Amino acid sequence: xxxxxxxxxxxxxxxxxxxxxxxxxxxxxxxxxxxxxxxxxxxxxxxxxxxxxxxxxxxxxxxxxxxxxxxxxxxxxxxxxxxxxxxxxxxxxxxxxxxxxxxxxxxxxxxxxxxxxxxxxxxxxxxxxxxxxxxxxxxxxxxxxxxxxxxxxxxxxxxxxxxxxxxxxxxxxxxxxxxxxxxxxxxxxxxxxxxxxxxxxxxxxxxxxxxxxxxxxxxxxxxxxxxxxxxxxxxxxxxxxxxxxxxxxxxxxxxxxxxxxxx
Numbered sequence: 001x002x003x004x005x006x007x008x009x010x011x012x013x014x015x016x017x018x019x020x021x022x023x024x025x026x027x028x029x030x031x032x033x034x035x036x037x038x039x040x041x042x043x044x045x046x047x048x049x050x051x052x053x054x055x056x057x058x059x060x061x062x063x064x065x066x067x068x069x070x071x072x073x074x075x076x077x078x079x080x081x082x083x084x085x086x087x088x089x090x091x092x093x094x095x096x097x098x099x100x101x102x103x104x105x106x107x108x109x110x111x112x113x114x115x116x117x118x119x120x121x122x123x124x125x126x127x128x129x130x131x132x133x134x135x136x137x138x139x140x141x142x143x144x145x146x147x148x149x150x151x152x153x154x155x156x157x158x159x160x161x162x163x164x165x166x167x168x169x170x171x172x173x174x175x176x177x178x179x180x181x182x183x184x185x186x187x188x189x190x191x192x193x194x195x196x197x198x199x200x201x202x203x204x205x206x207x208x209x210x211x212x213x214x215x216x217x218x219x220x221x222x223x224x225x226x227x228x229x230x231x232x233x234x235x236x237x238x239x240x241x242x243x244x245x246x247x248x249x250x251x252x253x254x255x256x257x258x259x260x261x262x263x
Contacts, residue, residue, distance in 0.1 A: 003032030004241040009082040013039045014091030015047050022091035024233030030055045037081050039063035065092055065122035071129040078133055085133040087240040090126055090150035094118040099164035107164055115164050120171035123150050127179055137187030145187020149239045152192045154259050160211045180249030189248040191239045195232035196224050196255035220256035
């Protein structure tokens, strides 16, 4: 039985724990026929250990998305392994501790700049580093190009404890729209999945995360499971596939429907 990613080559960032959306995306992508390659920073060995739990062996590359040398060398490394790319998954976010947990009014610009660089600007950096690996687009046949999918947390609202990661995600969402605008002529789609809260490594770094997650207990139309990244992973894989050939600049909510419900 064929999978929806048969023949696709996909680079996936952010596989840190088996409980992460990135891990479940990687697992499902392999199950759906894709060849994948992973990137990791700052501990590739951690990702290599987690990657052993995937259905098939996979190469892990070290990639700091704020390091120009790493980005400049990425295409050559990926081409040596896969020959090219059809998809990229951006699952990267970071803010220093003083940018989270109720410290919004006192966070110094240096910490805000770090959050913006790692969590938002990196989408553009990664897209441009991977663009040379995507086949030239043929508008007549609709072949070539590729799909870039990032992960966000709904930036429409000011969430408890989330602080400067909120503006960083808003910047990520805007960056995705501009990438969709500028890369469309090359047949490259850029979309985001806005997932509900999950008990991931990223969540553990947010002081008071339980206060934020508690919103889903009362407002989510569909029961939300903090321990299940599977639905978000499915959303990412769907956007990587050819089932959304004319969708770009979109944010697909995989959050139990909470985004549609007022307080």
